[in-house]
Amino acid sequence: MVVAEYWALKGRSAEDARMIEALRTELASLEAKTARECEDRRAADTAARQATERFGSLEQVLRSTAATNAPVPLD
Numbered sequence: 001m002v003v004a005e006y007w008a009l010k011g012r013s014a015e016d017a018r019m020i021e022a023l024r025t026e027l028a029s030l031e032a033k034t035a036r037e038c039e040d041r042r043a044a045d046t047a048a049r050q051a052t053e054r055f056g057s058l059e060q061v062l063r064s065t066a067a068t069n070a071p072v073p074l075d
Helices: 002-068
Strands: none
Touching: none
């Protein structure tokens, strides 16, 4: 019975080692994916900030143009 238990434990140990290696591989893949997604988000945040700044500048130009082209009141 002891020999059978030994081989059973040895088999489970080998399976556990394979599972740990598979989990390590999956973890490495997920870490790489997370890093790419973080970089993509930083790029999107930068683009959004730049677009907001451009919108603000265009809005100022439009207001300035509208103010200088305002009709003169006739008294």
